[in-house]
Amino acid sequence: MEQTEVMKPETLDDLIQVLHQIFESDCINVEEVQNIMESYESNPQDWMKYSKFDKYRYTRNLVDAGNGKFNLMILCWGEGHGSSIHDHTNSHCFMKLLQGQLKETLFEWPDGKCRGDMVQRSQRVLQENKVAYINDSLGLHRVENVSHTECAVSLHLYSPPFQSCQTFDQRTGGTQSRVLAQNRAQT
Template sequence: MEAVLLRPSSVRPIAWSHSVRYGSFEGSRCVTLRERHEASQPLTSHGRGIASAAHVHGPTGAWSDASLTGIWYTRNLVDEGNGKFNLMILCWSENQGSSIHDHANAHCFMKVLAGQLKEVRFDWPKETEGPDSPLKMGEENLLPLNSVAYINDSLGLHRVENPSHSEQAVSLHLYCPPFDQCLMFDQRTGHKSVSKVTFWSKFGERTPFMISSSEPIQYENN
């Protein structure tokens, strides 16, 4: 069947994304991050420093009006890092959350810019546990405003959610290297599926979303 192009009937420009990309990092940290990659220098500690120092201009309402939906949280690409990392803003309406997922062998840094988030970690499913075994839940971490978190696949899987019934949340994420798909997991059975990760917007412009009935990959986060 022919792919269907879905376009929102009314989407305003996401001006805050341009602000994040072109001047909201103290000491030109976005440029410094690119320089680190070009020099093949270690990223892990530097990425945590950037996430800790990141400051985004503009009230939460500016993000909410442009990129919050009632169904999914949204992933908004800010910088592609010359193909070596992705820097993005995630916007979460009340009670929205991600699936349980891995990180495709990437380093993942996160900072809460508005509201609060909750991270729930899970162990990787083990072959010795047999089919249809539920995932083993690990620690739960409440991430208040300005807190920083880190995860990679050696630390397990996780789910991130906005636990508030009345407050929206916004977070900054750095993924290195970037990836376009990851694994999603069913908490009850441990079954996994491939999810193609997409962007609600890129560099302040809303992205169209392509759906094809013949495509076996599940799409999320658009």
């Protein structure tokens, strides 16, 4: 797959412009998107205006709607906040850590035949400026800020955008549809 000729994005605005160029095509080159996101060095002056925290749960803050081909969001994780185990509704998900650390736990899809504990596939801690990728063919995941003293901030790209997903009960594999809340960018 052909890659778009791009320069290293120096700012979040540069990154957004490069992503718009990449997503002009109907085909997504996962490696290219991941490389571009990794090449952007986190700078709080770039993204702080999008970071809105809630003391009870993590927040999803829209940065750019990507002309309907992708959503770019800043997710803010207070101390001890985490997501449910969830899918990505047949979308690509790129997650770049901008500040702090996040633990990502991957799970197998429940087989649907018997109810019981979901099978954990792997676990890793994502460090600042590192990028993780997942889609539904790779499994399900849960993301957590395990720190009880530090907040975390991550930049997520979803393509195509989605407004709901399935969440999973770790003990039973049972599913529930969930509409995802998001804050609009206030720039």
